[in-house]
Amino acid sequence: xxxxxxxxxxxxxxxxxxxxxxxxxxxxxxxxxxxxxxxxxxxxxxxxxxxxxxxxxxxxxxxxxxxxxxxxxxxxxxxxxxxxxxxxxxxxxxxxxxxxxxxxxxxxxxxxxxxxxxxxxxxxxxxxxxxxxxxxxxxxxxxxxxxxxxxxxxxxxxxxxxxxxxxxxxxxxxxxxxxxxxxxxxxxxxxxxxxxxxxxxxxxxxxxxxxxxxxxxxxxxxxxxxxxxxxxxxxxxxxxxxxxxxxxxxxxxxxxxxxxxxxxxxxxxxxxxxxxxxxxxxxxxxxxxxxxxxxxxxxxxxxxxxxxxxxxxxxxxxxxxxxxxxxxxxxxxxxxxxxxxxxxxxxxxxxxxxxxxxxxxxxxxxxxxxxxxxxxxxx
Numbered sequence: 001x002x003x004x005x006x007x008x009x010x011x012x013x014x015x016x017x018x019x020x021x022x023x024x025x026x027x028x029x030x031x032x033x034x035x036x037x038x039x040x041x042x043x044x045x046x047x048x049x050x051x052x053x054x055x056x057x058x059x060x061x062x063x064x065x066x067x068x069x070x071x072x073x074x075x076x077x078x079x080x081x082x083x084x085x086x087x088x089x090x091x092x093x094x095x096x097x098x099x100x101x102x103x104x105x106x107x108x109x110x111x112x113x114x115x116x117x118x119x120x121x122x123x124x125x126x127x128x129x130x131x132x133x134x135x136x137x138x139x140x141x142x143x144x145x146x147x148x149x150x151x152x153x154x155x156x157x158x159x160x161x162x163x164x165x166x167x168x169x170x171x172x173x174x175x176x177x178x179x180x181x182x183x184x185x186x187x188x189x190x191x192x193x194x195x196x197x198x199x200x201x202x203x204x205x206x207x208x209x210x211x212x213x214x215x216x217x218x219x220x221x222x223x224x225x226x227x228x229x230x231x232x233x234x235x236x237x238x239x240x241x242x243x244x245x246x247x248x249x250x251x252x253x254x255x256x257x258x259x260x261x262x263x264x265x266x267x268x269x270x271x272x273x274x275x276x277x278x279x280x281x282x283x284x285x286x287x288x289x290x291x292x293x294x295x296x297x298x299x300x301x302x303x304x305x306x307x308x309x310x311x312x313x314x315x316x317x318x319x320x321x322x323x324x325x326x327x328x329x330x331x332x333x334x335x336x337x338x339x340x341x342x343x344x345x346x347x348x349x350x351x352x353x354x355x356x357x358x359x360x361x362x363x364x365x366x367x368x369x370x371x372x373x374x375x376x377x378x379x
Contacts, residue, residue: 027106044066072097102120137200181215186219246342250339258302287351305330350364
């Protein structure tokens with residue numbers, strides 16, 4: 001799974017210089033009594049700077065100036081193997097904090113991941129926000145994954161359990177972020193919460209996300225980042241949960257038309273995918289399980305290939321060879337791309353559930369999340 005990182009607040013406040021202090025920052029830290037070759041790497045998300053310091057009796061220090069406050073990472077290279085190598089590890093020892101031009105202290109007994117950052121009021125506010133919403137997706141991912149032996153990480157039972165856990169965690173976190181914005185409309189971290197919701201792809205209910213955005217203080221909405229989020233919400237409200245699913249006519253492998261509205265009265269899963277990807281193959285396998293599980297109910301799957309026209313023959317071959325037991329469509333030229341735009345420019349693989357009345361019930365689901373949700377709908 002691609003390493004998840006906290007979203008960068010790009011130009012979080014339009015007049016960033018107002019927030020930034022001119023004196024610069026100092027980060028003084030201590031991690032036990034570690035010495036060379038142990039190193040600490042410092043990365044600022046805002047400026048994209050990378051620096052390192054060799055530990056001496058556990059101590060390290062970084063100095064600089066940030067024009068716009070934003071997130072930064074400290075990561076521990078315990079054995080001096082290099083930044084690229086520690087980034088490949090599943091248990092990266094890393095601490096993320098909110099960086100401004102303050103005198104910052106980092107104390108950690110044995111590892112950065114359990115370190116404590118003090119000295120910055122802005123970071124204190126971030127930590128209060130992070131605690132309120134239940135922590136980061138990265139932390140939840142690592143904590144759950146590390147409870148089980150690595151050789152089981154790719155097993156079907158674990159991935160199913162893991163995906164369901166992460167779906168529940170992100171759903172709870174989304175609701176807490178919305179509540180935080182409602183209670184703190186003038187907070188910088190209300191804007192960050194919306195940035196995080198959008199960039200993490202968890203803006204499944206755009207009516208709630210849009211309402212939260214509109215409840216936020218107008219000064220934050222009028223910043224560069226606030227305006228960007230507003231435009232994205234407007235775009236993604238197309239095909240939002242609770243709205244009527246936009247109709248379309250696409251074509252199957254035998255060039256016969258398939259129209260969404262013809263399936264009114266059934267639950268319909270719109271499954272957006274592309275060929276030639278191991279992740280997609282795994283999703284197809286899981287989708288097959290969902291197809292078999294609900295074959296005796298009013299439940300249909302329409303797979304919409306987003307392959308370009310030059311890969312149409314590859315798509316046809318894969319559909320026929322794998323004998324995928326549901327409707328497979330591909331639109332001529334830009335047909336599928338136009339279709340995905342109707343639903344808010346989705347990625348792949350991802351699914352949307354349309355209810356029997358033709359309304360979008362669920363959006364942006366992977367196959368495990370889909371099965372978890374369908375189990376509730378199909379009781």
